[in-house]
Amino acid sequence: MQILTGKKVFITGAASGIGKATAVAMAKAGGRLFLTDINQEGINQTCSLIKNAGGEVCLARAFNVADYQAMATFAQEVHAGYGPLDILVNVAGVALFSQVEDMGHSDWEKVINVNLWGVIHGIECFVPEMIRAGHGGYIVSVSSAAGLIGLPWHAVYSGTKHALVGISEVLRYDLKKHNIGVSVICPGAVNTGLVKTAEIHASSGSTDKIRHLFTKIALTPERVADIIMNAIRTRKFLVITSFDIKLLYFLKRHFPTLFHLIMLLLTRIMDKSLKRDV
Numbered sequence: 001m002q003i004l005t006g007k008k009v010f011i012t013g014a015a016s017g018i019g020k021a022t023a024v025a026m027a028k029a030g031g032r033l034f035l036t037d038i039n040q041e042g043i044n045q046t047c048s049l050i051k052n053a054g055g056e057v058c059l060a061r062a063f064n065v066a067d068y069q070a071m072a073t074f075a076q077e078v079h080a081g082y083g084p085l086d087i088l089v090n091v092a093g094v095a096l097f098s099q100v101e102d103m104g105h106s107d108w109e110k111v112i113n114v115n116l117w118g119v120i121h122g123i124e125c126f127v128p129e130m131i132r133a134g135h136g137g138y139i140v141s142v143s144s145a146a147g148l149i150g151l152p153w154h155a156v157y158s159g160t161k162h163a164l165v166g167i168s169e170v171l172r173y174d175l176k177k178h179n180i181g182v183s184v185i186c187p188g189a190v191n192t193g194l195v196k197t198a199e200i201h202a203s204s205g206s207t208d209k210i211r212h213l214f215t216k217i218a219l220t221p222e223r224v225a226d227i228i229m230n231a232i233r234t235r236k237f238l239v240i241t242s243f244d245i246k247l248l249y250f251l252k253r254h255f256p257t258l259f260h261l262i263m264l265l266l267t268r269i270m271d272k273s274l275k276r277d278v
């Protein structure tokens with residue numbers, strides 16, 4: 001279905017997982033793509049995949065979304081050559097799970113720089129131009145289940161992902177007058193590169209088990225890309241991709257005492273499963 005015919009779409013984190021699957025789905029739907037990722041080889045592969053299937057990639061550049069100057073330079077190139085975007089999709093992210101006493105300052109900084117500053121950079125470099133153009137548009141930011149629930153061992157990750165829900169909620173209302181829609185996607189487990197690259201401050205034996213368990217309940221990134229496409233089509237604001245997280249978020253809002261007991265149990269299970277290197 002060519003629902004995005006001619007629409008200019010910028011996707012971060014397009015070399016792998018959810019970003020890559022979303023890029024493929026959006027190209028299939030007729031979008032003209034602008035792609036980035038820190039991984040040059042991965043971004044080349046995504047471009048080849050899309051072009052071989054007859055899709056259009058206007059520009060693809062490898063850079064770090066945490067680097068404001070790199071994002072601003074890319075935005076200038078896009079605006080000068082192609083004009084304002086129609087759709088901004090913030091996907092790039094990293095994960096770190098740790099007890100707070102096992103984290104150094106650089107651990108906090110690295111996750112905040114990518115997951116929060118990276119998204120802010122996308123918004124500040126592209127959205128004002130979308131507003132000035134007056135053609136409306138759409139912003140999608142990929143948060144997480146950890147953006148709605150303070151999951152055990154997720155202090156910094158959950159902090160950044162809650163911030164994305166907060167920013168998105170403000171933009172949802174602030175940008176309505178400009179006909180710019182907003183979705184925030186809160187996936188549960190998804191089987192992507194992140195399963196391997198997520199940094200977990202615990203012994204490798206115990207993290208292997210957790211990673212394995214995670215993949216058993218995970219959705220495919222292609223399924224999440226479909227869900228993102230549907231969110232844009234229906235202009236749905238908050239999108240939770242899996243039933244377990246929908247249920248937990250429901251309990252958090254309507255049955256706080258039960259939610260509290262479940263969180264105590266979940267934390268105990270995580271503490272027992274992950275053996276810290278002390």
Ligand SMILES: NC(=O)c1ccc[n+]([C@@H]2O[C@H](COP(=O)([O-])OP(=O)(O)OC[C@H]3O[C@@H](n4cnc5c(N)ncnc54)[C@H](O)[C@@H]3O)[C@@H](O)[C@H]2O)c1
Binds near residue numbers: 015042094190
């Ligand atoms: N996989 C899951 O279970 C899951 C669950 C909830 C939320 N998420 C979120 O989904 C998003 C996509 O993750 P994924 O699961 O597809 O993982 P992934 O590792 O497959 O993809 C993430 C991509 O982001 C890129 N990236 C990382 N740091 C970057 C940087 N500084 N600059 C530019 N690109 C950078 C990586 O190179 C990678 O290609 C992330 O924001 C993640 O937090 C994932």
